[in-house]
Amino acid sequence: MDSNLISVHTGSRRGAFDITAEVAAFVTGRGDGLVSVFVPHATAGIAVLEVGAGSDLDVMDAVDDMLPRDNRWRHSHGSYGHGADHVLPAFVSPGTTIPVIGGSLALGTWQSVVLIDPNEDNHQRQVRLSWVAG
Numbered sequence: 001m002d003s004n005l006i007s008v009h010t011g012s013r014r015g016a017f018d019i020t021a022e023v024a025a026f027v028t029g030r031g032d033g034l035v036s037v038f039v040p041h042a043t044a045g046i047a048v049l050e051v052g053a054g055s056d057l058d059v060m061d062a063v064d065d066m067l068p069r070d071n072r073w074r075h076s077h078g079s080y081g082h083g084a085d086h087v088l089p090a091f092v093s094p095g096t097t098i099p100v101i102g103g104s105l106a107l108g109t110w111q112s113v114v115l116i117d118p119n120e121d122n123h124q125r126q127v128r129l130s131w132v133a134g
Helices: 020-027 055-066 083-090
Strands: 002-009 015-018 033-038 045-049 095-101 112-117 124-133
């Protein structure tokens, strides 16, 4: 298995960060197989969704609706409401697997690979890409 760690600069903003280009570059020319995309952080996840038409903003609104940033959380260090960030991986998985056909991601027309990061305390995230040949 071949594996590579990429860095995603998120700055001090929360959001959905499109990493499709980085994942596509990792699999280019590899033939058929699977790529695993995994974020080794307790407060982030990986999703496959549409970006640019508002869905990326909608997913963050949905995260906030489902996991309000307030003082209800037992895990209470960091920024206000940070405990919600630690619950996120129960709803947005820290990883996903995508088929690769002929060295290209087999995503649907409007699908992108996105890092979901509701945590404004971390300005840099790591994402592990792992290749399994078919």
